[in-house]
Amino acid sequence: MSTLKDVAKECGLSVTTVSRALNNRGYISSEAHEKIQAAMKKLNYQPNEIARSLSKQSSKSIGVIMPYIDQPFFSRLLNYLELEADKKGYILYVFCSKAYAAKEEEYLEICKRHRVAGIILCTDAVNIDKFASVSVPIISLEREISYAAESIVCDNEAGGKMVAEHLYRQGCRKLLYLNPGHWTGMQSDSRGISFRRQGEQMGMQVKEYCATWEEHKRLDYHKTILEVLEKNPDADGIFCNGDAMALQTIQICHRKGIDIPGQVRIVGYDDAQLAELSWPPLTTVHQPIREMAEKAIESVDRLCNGRKIAAKVLLPVTLVIRETA
Template sequence: MASIKDVAKLAGVSVATVSRVLNDKGYVGQRTRELVEQAIKELNYKPNEVARSLFKKQSNTIGLIVPDIMNPFFPELARAVEDTASKFGYNVILCNSDEDKVKEQTYLDMLQQNYVTGIIVSSNTMTATQIEELNIPVVSIDREISKGLPTIVVENSKGAGVATDFLINKGCRRIAHIRGPQGVVNADERCEGYREVVHQEPWFNESYIINGDYDMESSIEATLELLTIHPEIDGIFAANDIMAIGAMKAAYQLGKRIPEELSIIGFDGIKLSSVTIPELTTIVQPIYELGEKATTMLVSLMNREEVGQTYYRLDVELIERNST
């Protein structure tokens, strides 16, 4: 592998001159620049990005912190971020926080030590103070962290209301909700959207709301308990698709037919929802657009470009399939 010294020797210049060309910093004559660029091409020289980062105190890398890489929503989001970052010439470091404050801070420290230029984060535990201390651009995605921080989310409450109304219009008369973790912003918003539709219904019971913790296994256990206590339930709105899939498995274990005896709708629109049996009706988030827009905004902020709008609440869409 060629070194910067090999480039300098072939071009007949000093290492410092090659460095100025690589970093586009300092004066280099046009003819000299052409000689260096030709030598780089001939030797197929690849600059040492680690060394360049140490020298410049910044890199062509951004960080992405997500709470649960096992949830298919986040790998799909990460794909959009990586695709978009690549178009702008940036690499992505993916960090899985497990919603753990200590782990989250460890990742923030690591990203700073690697001189990342900016960070995209989905978190319910990170604070505005932590972000201010980073002193680099940060964009919040999927969950709002603080007012004033560039943020991209979706219409969670509206989507939940649409899902619940849809089940009512399908003829469901006892609709339960599998919610996400207490205190997680989008989980609270989706639960509130469900409540807005059902709170005045004579059949509504607080015990129709159970916590599935945004997790498939937790959802299976919670749904088994729910349907055992309340066999009259004929509709379930789950706050994400993997909990809806868990609810489908629980219904199967109890011998309930979907959708003849129990209709189930999810939220997210992950690709997995279209290959379950039956295929899952869901509220679709524009996952790719979320990642693309967040990354584009972050790059603009890193380049100190004018960013007119820094808060987006994207719309969602109901896709009807065979689970309802």
């Protein structure tokens, strides 16, 4: 592979001059520019991004740490993060922790060693204290972390409330809340809390159930859903905290001959691609995933340019009414 030195030799200029031309620094004559271009082409010279990063002690890269990549919420988020990063000239290092705290710590170390410009953290592991020592700015998504430079969260409280109100307007009075998992301090838990509070305030009965950790690992909640439906044959409205769980609830209703939305109305959360593809198409809460991604990349970029960012950003959610409720 040819080097900057080779290019300089080929066109009879100093390494400093060639380097200045490549980095658009100082005055270089157009004649010199042409010579350099010709030499680069002839030698098939590729500027070395690694050397550039070293001289700046940071790189135009962003580390993204997610618990799962293949869940619809996260794959859509990653898609938009990539799109926005590319627009601003950053590349993404992508890490998947499978929600293991030890893995997340390891990935944070790797990000530090690679001198990333920022880390976007969307994890759900419990043990996060050790992250506090990270010197790189962290933008946390859907989680409030005290040492994050910025926490970007969706308005989960409003989300839970609007589901309760919608089910009430549709005539439901006996509600179930199904949670794929329950972890202290997670933003998504506040959906259930506000759903319950609003439902009870409106005079409805609200019962709450949670899948097991084992089920959540396999993303297969059939066992819990089946038990809950058998225990509550008179429930007329179900709020599932996540679209995949809602689709599994729909499957079980079909199998048991329960009519949707005639006998029971079902609402999901996320508005992933599968919400549109289910039968009947799923009524669900739309999370502003694209806006979350835009905001996160913009904030890393602002910090890199020495500009200020907000400590917390709250994004609004909307109810997408399809055919299950």
